[in-house]
Amino acid sequence: MREQRGVSTGRWRDAVLLVMVGLGSAACATTPLSTVPGGMERARLYPSVVTVGDVLEVAYYLDARLQEEVYRVGVGDTLQVEVADHPDLSQDTIRVLPDGRISLKLAGAIQVAGETVDALGTQIAELYRQHQIRDPQVVVSVKEGQYRLKQFMSALMSAQGSNRLELKVYDEQPLVLPFIAPVATGRPLSEVRQEIVDAYTGEFGQ
Numbered sequence: 001m002r003e004q005r006g007v008s009t010g011r012w013r014d015a016v017l018l019v020m021v022g023l024g025s026a027a028c029a030t031t032p033l034s035t036v037p038g039g040m041e042r043a044r045l046y047p048s049v050v051t052v053g054d055v056l057e058v059a060y061y062l063d064a065r066l067q068e069e070v071y072r073v074g075v076g077d078t079l080q081v082e083v084a085d086h087p088d089l090s091q092d093t094i095r096v097l098p099d100g101r102i103s104l105k106l107a108g109a110i111q112v113a114g115e116t117v118d119a120l121g122t123q124i125a126e127l128y129r130q131h132q133i134r135d136p137q138v139v140v141s142v143k144e145g146q147y148r149l150k151q152f153m154s155a156l157m158s159a160q161g162s163n164r165l166e167l168k169v170y171d172e173q174p175l176v177l178p179f180i181a182p183v184a185t186g187r188p189l190s191e192v193r194q195e196i197v198d199a200y201t202g203e204f205g206q
Contacts, residue, residue: 016062016063017060017061017062017063017149017153017200017204018060018061018062018063019058019059019060019061019196019197019200020057020058020059020060020061021056021057021058021059021189021192021193021196021197022056022057022059023048023050023054023055023056023057023189024054024055024056024057024166048188048189048190049186049187049188049189050169050185050186050187050188050189050192051169051185051186052169052170052171052172053168053169054168054169054185055166055167055168055169056166056167056168056169056175056192057164057165057166057167058164058165058167058177058196059163059164059165060153060156060163060164061163062149062150062153070116071116071117071142071145072113072114072115072116073096073112073113073114073115073116073117073120073142073145074096074113074114074145074146074147074148075096075097075098075100075113075147075148076095076096076098076147076148076151077095077096077142077144077145077146077147078093078094078095078096078142078143078144078145078147079093079094079095079096079102079112079120079140079141079142079143080092080093080094080140080141080143081094081104081124081138081139081140081141082138082139082140082141083124083128083133083136083137083138084136084137084138084139085137086128086133086136088105089104089105089106089128089133089136091104091105093143096112096113096147100112100113100114101113104124104127106128106131106133107124107127107128107131110123110124110127117140117141117142118140120140121138121139121140122138124136124138124140125137125138146204148204149204152178152179152204155178156178165177169185172185172186173185175192175196177196177199179200179203180196180199180200180203181199183195183196183199
C-alpha cells in the first residue's frame, strides 16, 4: 500500500476499481419494440437494449496501477498527523470515522473526508494557531487508504462467493446495485454500462 506523506499530486500506485457489465440472456427479440424508449428507430440503432427478461452480469475487479491525480481522504482511511516540535500533539494513527471526521489533540473533531493531505495540513495548522501554538508545522500522511473500496470488495466476496453479481430485469424495475443509485433499464446496454461505471467512479474515485 502506498504511503502519501504531505504530497497530494503526482504519480502514485494504488488499487483501482474496474467494473465490467455484460448482457447474459437477451430477451430483446421477444420484447415488443413499443416498450423500448424511442420505438423502432432506437431499437434499430441500438440492438442491445436492456429490457424485461435480460440478465446482466456485473463483475468487479481491483487493479493496481499508477495514477496521476490528487488523492482525497476517505472514510476509514488511516492518517498520521505530525506537528514539528510538538510531539505531544502528533498522532501516529487516526482512523477517519464514518461521519468523515477525525479527533485531534487540543483541536477536537474536524471534517477531513474529501480533503487532500495538503489542505488538511494547512487547516490543522490554522486550528493550532487559534489554540496559541506558535507557527505550527503540520504534515498529514495517509498510512492506509481506500478502506471503503476494500471493505466493499471483501463484503461482496463474502456475500456472493465471487466478484460477480447477476441481475435479472423484471418489468420496468431499475437495477439495484450496492453503493450506487438505482439504474434505469429499457435503454441500450452501452448507456446502462456507462452509468454504472460512472456511478462507481463517483463513489470510489478513478
